[in-house]
Amino acid sequence: MIPDQPRPPDKITRLRGACFLLAAGLLAAVAARQMLPARWDEPVFPSRSMSRVLRISDYFSGLKHTRADTEIYLFEGREPGGAMLVMGGTHPNEPAGFLTAVLLAENLSVERGRVFVIPRANHSGFTHTEPGEAHPMSFAIPTSAGTRRFRCGCRFTNPLDQWPDPEVYLHHPSGQRLSGPETRNLNRSFPGRADGNFTERLAFAVTALIEREQIDLVMDLHEASPEYPVINAIVAHERAMDVAALANLTLQAEGISFALEPSPQNFHGLTHREIGDATPALAILMESANLMQGRLRGRCDAGLILDGKDPWYLAAARAGLLRVPYDEAGIPLDVRVGRHLAGIRAITDALNFISPDRAISLSGIPTYSEVQQRGVGAFLSPK
Amino acid sequence: MEGWTLLLMIAALALGVFALRLPTGIALFLSAAAGALIAGHGFPVRHLVEGSILYLDPILLVVTSLFFMGLFERSGALAALNRAAVSALGSRPHVLLALLTLFVMFPGMLTGLTAPCVLTTGAMIAPVLIGAGLSRARAGAFIASAAFFGMVAPPVNIAAMLICSGVDMPYVGFGWPLLLAAVPLALVSSFFIAGKNVRGLADPRLIEQLPPSHFARHGLKLYLPLLLLLGLLFGAKSFPEHIPYVGVPLMFVLAGILGLVTGERVRLTDVANWAIRQALPIVGLLVGIGVFIQILTLTGARGFIVVETLTLPPALLYLGLALLVPLFGGVSAYGSSSVLGVPLLLALLHHNDIMVAAAISLLASVGDFLPPTRLAVILSAPVVNEEPNRILRASLIPILLGILGGVAMILFANPLARLLGLN
Numbered sequence: 001m002i003p004d005q006p007r008p009p010d011k012i013t014r015l016r017g018a019c020f021l022l023a024a025g026l027l028a029a030v031a032a033r034q035m036l037p038a039r040w041d042e043p044v045f046p047s048r049s050m051s052r053v054l055r056i057s058d059y060f061s062g063l064k065h066t067r068a069d070t071e072i073y074l075f076e077g078r079e080p081g082g083a084m085l086v087m088g089g090t091h092p093n094e095p096a097g098f099l100t101a102v103l104l105a106e107n108l109s110v111e112r113g114r115v116f117v118i119p120r121a122n123h124s125g126f127t128h129t130e131p132g133e134a135h136p137m138s139f140a141i142p143t144s145a146g147t148r149r150f151r152c153g154c155r156f157t158n159p160l161d162q163w164p165d166p167e168v169y170l171h172h173p174s175g176q177r178l179s180g181p182e183t184r185n186l187n188r189s190f191p192g193r194a195d196g197n198f199t200e201r202l203a204f205a206v207t208a209l210i211e212r213e214q215i216d217l218v219m220d221l222h223e224a225s226p227e228y229p230v231i232n233a234i235v236a237h238e239r240a241m242d243v244a245a246l247a248n249l250t251l252q253a254e255g256i257s258f259a260l261e262p263s264p265q266n267f268h269g270l271t272h273r274e275i276g277d278a279t280p281a282l283a284i285l286m287e288s289a290n291l292m293q294g295r296l297r298g299r300c301d302a303g304l305i306l307d308g309k310d311p312w313y314l315a316a317a318r319a320g321l322l323r324v325p326y327d328e329a330g331i332p333l334d335v336r337v338g339r340h341l342a343g344i345r346a347i348t349d350a351l352n353f354i355s356p357d358r359a360i361s362l363s364g365i366p367t368y369s370e371v372q373q374r375g376v377g378a379f380l381s382p383k
Numbered sequence: 384m385e386g387w388t389l390l391l392m393i394a395a396l397a398l399g400v401f402a403l404r405l406p407t408g409i410a411l412f413l414s415a416a417a418g419a420l421i422a423g424h425g426f427p428v429r430h431l432v433e434g435s436i437l438y439l440d441p442i443l444l445v446v447t448s449l450f451f452m453g454l455f456e457r458s459g460a461l462a463a464l465n466r467a468a469v470s471a472l473g474s475r476p477h478v479l480l481a482l483l484t485l486f487v488m489f490p491g492m493l494t495g496l497t498a499p500c501v502l503t504t505g506a507m508i509a510p511v512l513i514g515a516g517l518s519r520a521r522a523g524a525f526i527a528s529a530a531f532f533g534m535v536a537p538p539v540n541i542a543a544m545l546i547c548s549g550v551d552m553p554y555v556g557f558g559w560p561l562l563l564a565a566v567p568l569a570l571v572s573s574f575f576i577a578g579k580n581v582r583g584l585a586d587p588r589l590i591e592q593l594p595p596s597h598f599a600r601h602g603l604k605l606y607l608p609l610l611l612l613l614g615l616l617f618g619a620k621s622f623p624e625h626i627p628y629v630g631v632p633l634m635f636v637l638a639g640i641l642g643l644v645t646g647e648r649v650r651l652t653d654v655a656n657w658a659i660r661q662a663l664p665i666v667g668l669l670v671g672i673g674v675f676i677q678i679l680t681l682t683g684a685r686g687f688i689v690v691e692t693l694t695l696p697p698a699l700l701y702l703g704l705a706l707l708v709p710l711f712g713g714v715s716a717y718g719s720s721s722v723l724g725v726p727l728l729l730a731l732l733h734h735n736d737i738m739v740a741a742a743i744s745l746l747a748s749v750g751d752f753l754p755p756t757r758l759a760v761i762l763s764a765p766v767v768n769e770e771p772n773r774i775l776r777a778s779l780i781p782i783l784l785g786i787l788g789g790v791a792m793i794l795f796a797n798p799l800a801r802l803l804g805l806n
């Protein structure tokens with residue numbers, strides 16, 4: 001039953017309405033001004049040994065002039081060898097993955113083989129933050145040449161690029177059902193399709209790169225909340241398991257402990273499952289523990305990204321609720337980036353040992369203890 | 384500190400709603416701003432605005448479903464539909480009551496929200512219920528109850544999906560557990576609320592009390608908007624490669640506009656104005672909830688709630704589940720399932736995870752009845768022209784059944800899962 005038409009508003013109601021509209025407009029304008037920097041890419045200063053800057057649209061022209069297009073830094077050694085792709089920012093709200101890829105692009109030199117580095121794999125996700133999560137928009141890293149700001153984005157593609165979400169996300173081609181917003185999750189959209197939605201097209205472009213450049217090894221850098229079961233982990237496709245297991249032994253010998261996890265056979269859309277299934281590449285994903293992503297965190301600001309200290313996580317750790325060791329020292333960004341870098345070195349070494357004909361030789365990557373002693377900022381000075 | 388912030392926000396909210404008699408949406412916004420200030424964040428414009436768009440999609444759904452219903456009613460289709468249903472099934476009132484329940488649940492099964500149930504199918508059957516002799520409060524409770532169980536029922540249960548994405552679990556195998564959680568309880572609730580008046584549905588005088596039908600003048604053409612809506616909904620789901628997905632709000636608008644030419648003459652501006660006026664308090668509420676949640680998260684009050692719940696002693700954990708998940712659901716059912724549901728599921732891993740996720744989604748959805756927002760009740764108030772609190776008092780049965788059902792599903796998760804063949 002539809003209630004009757006209410007009385008037309010009187011003068012005072014109209015005036016009050018106008019005031020509310022004005023106030024809302026003002027708040028929106030101020031917020032828009034504050035959110036604007038999320039649209040600007042932070043500069044990356046690639047190391048001198050970089051050969052070329054490519055773009056993901058070079059591999060799928062459908063992404064030209066869209067917010068999905070993103071930079072790829074290519075390092076070519078003098079000797080021929082294997083090829084490797086390192087992806088950061090598949091989830092832009094996972095700072096250690098993004099920052100590790102930036103640090104790699106700024107310090108790497110390659111003697112043998114080719115290395116492709118994508119720091120902002122879901123470029124669109126860097127242009128907004130997730131409502132309800134109250135994440136900081138950016139964090140600052142002190143370097144010898146001054147402070148550098150890096151964005152902290154959203155796990156999902158910007159709805160301005162892809163909207164509305166269906167009620168249920170059907171993954172292509174498996175038909176797996178996930179919640180609607182996962183349609184905008186790049187790491188649920190692989191292998192992607194050329195005529196799919198924005199995020200599926202982006203995944204398609206990455207898959208095309210892997211095929212065209214005959215990539216041997218894909219490393220996708222992530223973070224997860226400390227209460228999440230797959231954490232401080234190396235997740236490997238079954239064909240990549242030998243390489244990952246060998247790398248894990250090296251890391252253990254260095255005193256850096258990772259859990260070695262097989263990529264689940266029946267969980268679709270993720271890099272370590274679909275790239276491994278759809279291309280000849282060995283697909284590996286690494287996770288570090290990021291408090292900012294968790295639901296147990298207290299106050300949330302950029303400091304939480306940098307020092308990884310939180311009283312509520314400490315209480316949860318004492319109650320045995322976390323999957324990673326956690327104490328007063330926190331889990332600082334230096335530790336998380338250091339772990340990712342150590343993982344990349346160990347996995348490359350393992351690949352070289354197992355397939356010497358497709359070897360890749362790298363230098364310039366700081367060790368775990370170097371990063372702990374000097375901090376990530378020491379390796380992020382513009383040169 | 385986080386605990387004090389939470390306390391202050393709740394106190395400010397109570398002050399705004401009860402002492403100052405502010406609309407709940409505005410009280411939520413002001414208590415959020417107060418919480419941010421006391422926690423040392425000043426007046427965080429970015430967070431206040433970002434939180435306000437947390438529920439943008441449900442807001443669009445509320446406005447457009449009201450627009451559709453306004454046109455459907457004014458074109459004469461609603462009265463025709465009601466008369467047809469009563470004259471076809473009036474002789475079997477128990478079947479009619481069960482069908483009315485499922486009918487109200489239907490939009491919720493497709494959208495995972497209570498709002499389209501209450502505002503479309505609920506509004507459609509309200510005259511039948513009241514005509515059959517239900518008090519306005521009970522009619523409102525009947526609609527709110529069916530809408531609540533419709534939100535839980537499969538195939539689309541957004542609360543369960545949010546829990547799944549939080550723990551990286553595919554949304555698979557939920558059909559039977561959610562059906563079990565929703566349909567029997569919905570029918571029991573309906574018969575508790577309306578049972579006394581079941582004979583009223585069979586009373587031949589009921590038809591006379593319903594608004595006059597224009598079916599004779601317009602014929603089946605009247606129902607075209609409803610058919611277009613269903614066609615768009617199922618078309619996009621069944622043939623995604625041929626029919627593009629435009630979103631349910633746009634489907635409501637398109638189907639509503641068709642109603643301009645299928646029945647009685649209606650002025651578009653009248654209906655649009657009416658829909659916006661009806662929607663405004665609900666939109667304000669949804670905006671306020673979003674801001675409140677954003678500030679709960681920013682100040683760490685959210686972490687306080689989660690950690691305090693998770694660290695309850697085991698004996699109290701189930702009590703906590705039964706009370707805190709619905710209570711947080713009173714702010715937002717989605718917020719409760721994603722924020723409390725995910726860590727709770729991880730803490731209850733020795734239980735079947737599908738049953739636990741389904742149960743938590745039921746518990747969190749009970750929050751749609753509870754203060755501060757009382758969303759299902761607030762929505763049904765204008766539909767039956769009754770005070771929200773009276774509807775709330777008449778809704779005690781579905782609230783209790785929802786809580787008991789949810790806790791039972793967790794306690795017996797493993798045997799139930801075996802029974803349904805989930806392991």
Ligand SMILES: [Zn+2]
Pocket residue numbers: 090091094187222223224
């Ligand atoms: Zn990730």
